[in-house]
Amino acid sequence: MFTTIAEIVASHRNGTLRPGQTISHCYERIRTLADPGIFIALRDETDAITEAENLDDSRVRGALFGVPVAVKDNIDVVGMPTTAACPAFAYQPEEDAAVVAKLRAAGAVVIGKTNLDQFATGLVGTRTPYPIPRNALRDDLIPGGSSSGSAVAVATGIVPIALGTDTAGSGRVPAMLNNIVGLKPSLGLVSTRGVVPACRTLDCVSIFALNVNDAWTTLAALAGYDPGDPYSRERPLGSLGAMPSGLKIGVPRADQRQFFGDARASSDYDVALSRLQQIGCAVVEVEMDPFYEAARLLYDGPWVAERYLTARRVLEKDANALHPITRQIISAGALPHATDAFAAFYRLEELRRAASNVFKRVDALALPTAPTVYTCEAILADPIRLNSRLGTYTNFVNLLDLCGVAVPAALHADRTPFGITILAPAPADVLVASIARQFQAGSDLPLGAIGIPQFERA
Secondary structure (H helix, E strand, O other), X not given: OOOOHHXXXXXXXXXXXXXXXXXXXXXXXHHHHOOOOOEEEEOOHHHHHHHHHHHHOOOOOOOOOOOEEEEEOOEOEOOEOEOOOOXXXXXXXXXXXXXXXXXXXXXXXXXXXXXXXXXXXXXXXXOOOOOOOOOOOOOOEOOOOOOHHHHHHHHOOOOOEEEEEEOOOOOOHHHHHOOOEEEEOOOOOOOOOOEOOOOOOOOEEEEEEOOHHHHHHHHHHHOOOXXXXXXXXXXXXOOOOOOOOOOEEEEEOHHHOOOOOOHHHHHHHHHHHHHHHHOOOEEEEEOOHHHHHHHHHHHHOOOHHHHHHHHHHHHHHHHHHOOHHHHHHHHHHHOOOHHHHHHHHHHHHHHHHHHHHHOOOOOEEEEEOXXXXXXXXXXXXXXXXXHHHHOOOOOOOOOOOEEEEEEEEEEOOOOXXXXXXXXXXXXXXXXXXXXXXXXXXOOOOEOOOOOOEHHHHO
């Protein structure tokens, strides 16, 4: 089975496998899995194979030559509707999103649009009018959101990479819950032109992959300043090399670690920190209060008004067209006053200063990607409180302009996963990826849910 980008591209270039065969395998895998929740829309199989074969007959030999990719359905792909998991919002884009155009330029082939928490509002993957994607590891667990379908598509071996988005953790929590890598780049490093906003000032496109190398290869293809995106920034990317020596990694003080009674996750985290020490990192306890307070601002502060602006057209026409939980959350965005907004902006700047002081003592943070794992049944019974818990270690990241890579750390006999995320201030994308790659390289975990040991496909 071909699983990594390096293997796929090498096989296409040396002629042992034609790109059309690779695309055909994706559709065979989709039929075998028979999960109606992963994709909202699929391209016609014949059209996708034809596109791949035309690549093979052309001079296109990019870094993603013939690599199949899935795209979250809040990112525009020409010829396919963009719904943001809300049929009443659907429209036909006239051009590809900037990231999709770059994927194609690198030789990738889009096979479909994936399911998500409606309007990218949620970390659970259950807030959709479509079937809930099945977690790749255990049917009873949530797939994570909002980029649920993208994460499951990678973890189940349909595609080696998929695009998601990340505002509050949507590119990291589903990665942990499906035992894969989730890369959240520095804000503005990758264009968001052609992406349905959640919080436009905080959004970024995220990448799901089976390993850090593939995530980085994809990031390198997508990164770059876009003059058509007012939030794009000229940020250097650099090349991924060996992890620097002598790194200091910040972790929460023991009394500030939040696992909500999940003793096994707490133990998994301790083991992960020991592994970081084994690869040469010094672990340093840091003050987490500024990060936790910033996390609370994301939904309790004025930024939820950005979500309201995106969904307002549907809300005003037919509020019942929204998922009930999504409607409840987004509707609150109509309420904040300008005075409340500025008070929150002032406080955020204070918290940013406090966070920057933490990073004067450490090079990066290593935090649980999520504090625990929930079943679909538990989330449907308590959808808002438990979703909020999942964002404990993710909700502050974009508000504080951090970049990060979520990487698997444990997978138990009952198929319960755990992961950590390496975080650092932008634009330290190379640093966090180098740490995450070294951490994953010593792992004995399988890739996603496909049963192949990670060390065999490093």
